[in-house]
Amino acid sequence: MRVGVLTGGGDCPGLNAVIRAVVRRSIITHEYDVLGIRNGWNGLLEGDVDPLGLYAVSGILHRGGTILGTSRTNPAKDKDDIRRVMDNIQRYEIDALVVIGGNDTLSAALELFNRGVKVVGIPKTIDNDILGTDYTFGFNTAVSVVTEAIDRLHTTAESHHRVMVVEVMGRHSGWIAVMSGIAGGADMILIPEVPFDIDEVCEALKKRHKKKKFSILVVAEGAVPKDGELVLAGKGTDAFGNVRLGGIGQVLGNEIEKRSGIETRVTILGHIQRGGTPTAYDRILATRFGVRAVDAVSEGEFGKMVALRSEDIVLLDIKKAILANKQVDMKLYEIAELFFG
Ligand code: F6P
Helix, strand or coil, rough: CCCEEECCCCCCCHHHHHHHHHHHHHHHHCCCEEEEECHHHHHHHHEEEEEECCCHCCCCCCCCCCCCCCCCHHHHHHHHHHHHHHHHHHHCCCCCEEEECCHHHHHHHHHHCCCCCCCCEEEEEECEEECCCCEEECCCHHHHHHHHHHHHHHHHHHHCCCEEEEEECCCCCCCCHHHHHHCCCEEEEECCCEEECHHHHEEEEEEEHCCCCCCCEEECCCCCCCCCCCCEEEEECCCCCCEEEEEEEHHHHHHHHHHCCCCCCEEEEEHCCCCCCCCCHHHHHHHHHHHHHHHHHHHCCEEEEECCCCCCEEEEEEHHCCECCCCCCCCHHHHHHHCCC
């Protein structure tokens, strides 16, 4: 049996831990060969593949990024592309494919599964927005990075009596904002799930500044004002139709300073949240996902995705996982709100 493995979409801490687990479980437990596919779906379009042995995955557990490379290539966009992918799967004698990715990469995996390819999915994204799994790996690392940044911004905000706006990733859901905001003691958190009213935001900050002379406001890049639109970082979309977000922090910071008169500074954490060493939690979750995915291959459980449910790693249909983006649990947001103002 030959297993192909690819990482697609935005990278995230823990990808190398999954690749390592997929390779070791395949070779040591099941005596499968593993083929590493470079740069996500692009590797299957171009035939950019290489055997992955135990030596190739040694020493990568703690490293961020992905040794395979990644891309946002969408093989299902065009009929010729999907044919090329199917041809290359045959040419390289790939019996089963382990696809590590977010909603877009997994939706392409489903497209191939529907055409007869034996696929198992592994959910990854720092955004934690995939349905059916309690957490995705990468998320815990991102929350730790943002929490540390909030801690650092606290001391300078307090010294200068400023509002500090911290823009974090989270395209469709505010998981990073809410979790790091709770951990960092944010005075306000704005997320895509709850459109905000700029008047209310400014009033709440002015009220707080009568007693406390500084504030930390965490905003997810996908947060939208009640009567406004998403703020985009640039024009155009990627191959899956995603717009590039970014800039809401600055828009908000300008507005807050203008309306409230409180000096305001903006920090955009950007890709710092996605790079670097994974936390122990993410390394362990990624390792468990990788092992379970290869076991799913051996059990013939195709069209499935591994997922964390409470303490267990379970399998669920990819088609259920990609139905929508997993939104922030409002009970969690209510807890965060208790500490606003
Ligand atoms: O999907 C994960 C994510 O990190 C989003 O939070 C963010 O909007 C996007 O990727 C950024 O993508 P890129 O690295 O392509 O700019």
